[in-house]
Amino acid sequence: MNMKSWLLALVAVSSALAMSASFGQQNRDWNAIQITPHQVAAGLYYLEGTGGHIGLLVGDDGIIMIDDQFAPLSEKIYAAIRKISDQPIRFLINTHIHPDHVGGNAYFGGMGIPIVARDNVYLRLTQRGTAKAALPVLTFGAAVTLHLNGQDIRVVPTPPAHTDGDSYIHFLGSDVIHAGDVFRTVAYPRVDDQSGGTFEGSLAALQLLIDMAGPNTTIIPGHGVLSTRDDVIKFRDMAIEVRDRVSRLIDQGMTLEQITAARPTADIDAEWGFEPPDLLLPVLYNELTHAN
Numbered sequence: 001m002n003m004k005s006w007l008l009a010l011v012a013v014s015s016a017l018a019m020s021a022s023f024g025q026q027n028r029d030w031n032a033i034q035i036t037p038h039q040v041a042a043g044l045y046y047l048e049g050t051g052g053h054i055g056l057l058v059g060d061d062g063i064i065m066i067d068d069q070f071a072p073l074s075e076k077i078y079a080a081i082r083k084i085s086d087q088p089i090r091f092l093i094n095t096h097i098h099p100d101h102v103g104g105n106a107y108f109g110g111m112g113i114p115i116v117a118r119d120n121v122y123l124r125l126t127q128r129g130t131a132k133a134a135l136p137v138l139t140f141g142a143a144v145t146l147h148l149n150g151q152d153i154r155v156v157p158t159p160p161a162h163t164d165g166d167s168y169i170h171f172l173g174s175d176v177i178h179a180g181d182v183f184r185t186v187a188y189p190r191v192d193d194q195s196g197g198t199f200e201g202s203l204a205a206l207q208l209l210i211d212m213a214g215p216n217t218t219i220i221p222g223h224g225v226l227s228t229r230d231d232v233i234k235f236r237d238m239a240i241e242v243r244d245r246v247s248r249l250i251d252q253g254m255t256l257e258q259i260t261a262a263r264p265t266a267d268i269d270a271e272w273g274f275e276p277p278d279l280l281l282p283v284l285y286n287e288l289t290h291a292n
Contacts, residue, residue: 051100059149068104095180105134161205164196185224
């Protein structure tokens with residue numbers, strides 16, 4: 001292995017360790033976490049706790065649930081759902097594989113609720129030795145549509161972005177999109193390259209979200225506050241600017257350590273750096289140097 005290959009491998013391992021730690025469950029007081037419901041539209045809610053936002057479509061046909069946060073919160077989440085509706089949960093859709101979004105799969109899957117996700121979600125969870133009850137029972141490679149509660153619910157796979165198993169869920173009747181972690185309002189884009197995510201794919205996936213949304217579409221991010229199409233455009237443009245800045249520094253011959261020390265995002269960290277850009281820079285550097 002030559003020096004460049006060794007350095008790139010080290011970057012990838014470091015990125016994986018940082019990503020793993022950031023999704024960890026260490027030092028959390030689960031008893032202190034509250035699950036708070038927010039109504040988005042008629043019959044449509046998201047639940048806020050810790051981890052990714054949970055989407056709920058509620059009606060006479062039952063409940064469609066999107067993601068389920070961390071495993072220790074499952075009973076609290078179920079209790080919060082029951083305060084909204086006593087209808088059965090018909091389907092649980094996973095937006096991707098991270099434990100702050102699918103940690104409750106075993107609990108809800110164990111109740112007999114069918115889990116729906118992309119083929120790659122099933123593949124990666126299976127490779128990680130996930131319990132059978134936590135695995136999707138219905139998977140897809142192309143967009144699929146569910147028809148419940150008077151709505152068409154379009155589940156749309158994205159290009160490899162946050163991971164290689166991301167999906168958007170578009171509630172067409174309500175003009176609401178649950179975006180999973182491809183779009184978040186709390187930080188720079190996060191790319192899990194060890195789970196097939198790519199930065200360029202993230203840009204393509206954000207463009208897909210922009211194209212799917214209209215001027216009045218409400219977008220539920222994986223983390224953060226309710227957003228609009230214009231918010232996604234601003235986020236996409238910021239991501240392009242960060243990529244271009246890093247690319248220029250690479251063209252000047254700078255190493256990852258030099259680029260990190262140069263703080264290429266310093267002037268926008270106050271707006272976007274709620275999580276350190278150090279989580280993004282190694283992945284971006286690795287991808288851009290491979291491209292070169």
